[in-house]
Amino acid sequence: MAQHLNNATFHQLLHNTPLENIVPKDQKVITLKKTDSVDHALQTLATNKIHSAPVVDEQNKVLGTVDCLDILLYITKTVKTEVDAVGARKHGQEQVVNILDLSGRDPYVPLDIAAPATLALQFFASGIHYAPILEKDGKLVKYLSQTDILRFLCHEALEGNLKHHSDLLGKRISDLGLGTVKPVVERQASSLLKVAKTLKDKGISAVPIVDENNGDKLWANFSASNLTGVVDHYSALAHSVKDFINTNCPGSIHPVHVTANATLRELLQKFKDHPVHQIWVVSGDNHPMGVVSQTDVMKLVRDAGL
Secondary structure (H helix, E strand, O other): HHOOOOOOOOOHHHHOOOOHHHOOOOOOOOEEEOOOHHHHEEEEHHHOOOOOEEEEOOOOOOOEEEEEHHHHHHHHHHHHHHHHHOOHHHHHHOEEEOOOOOOOOOOOEEOOOEEHHHHHHHHHHOOOOOEEEEEEOEEEEEEHHHHHHHHHHHHHHHHOOOOOOHHHHOOOOOOOOOOOOOOEEEOOEEEHHHHHHHHHOOOOOEEEEEOOOOOOOOEEEHHHHHHHHHHOOOOHHHHHHHHHHHHOOOHHHHHOOOEOOHHHHHHHHHHHHOOOOEEEEEEOOOEEEEEEHHHHHHHHHHHOOO
């Protein structure tokens, strides 16, 4: 069992841990019917504070998944300009079955509940964020996310079987190649639609929002999941991202961040303490200089032999 691997590496520990020990025991799987509308999907994701859900048919067979990135891509394809946003309400009636994995970022990859966690690591390190967990008879029982794997790794690294790796955990994230690519940024005055199109065009899931009236310093985080706030308010796409964030997701202001000198231990502590999918890397004067995503951590564990 995993708890006996006192000298295990990150990868070894995951390989000896079945997925059933990773997913929260009390997890309630939220599903969408294939005939549900995009509006209903947005409302479901917002109400349950989730970013993705499996889509099932009349027999409860999983057809695929829909997440906030799929919805973002759909919205930016159907709403071309800020003027279009005023009459965009009708687009929310599209059935979710027609936008399954529209982003191409989360293909349907079902996993067996008894499979080792390293199998999920391989998929998640490639950029996949979610995977349905099935029993041998194909019944959907859990819905695994990158967050579940990272939560497990953070606990083991900070409090469990991996905390003895002091040399590794004490390394600076920049020395590990994390957070070294300068991020695409948007300013407070940008329209919500412009920011959404930036996410689509750049193939990214989040951008830092900077304050152009304060030297372009980091002000907020905007990710595809924030778009759940447009339910019944598609006209908000024409508003500034600053107004949208202040009204719909003020918790995105003053996002979680570190400097390039932060250690891997400090980074994992941030991920453990905050339910975020990315952490911005800033300069000493709070300018966005890079980003570390959950996918980046998965890649590090997979490729660096940790």
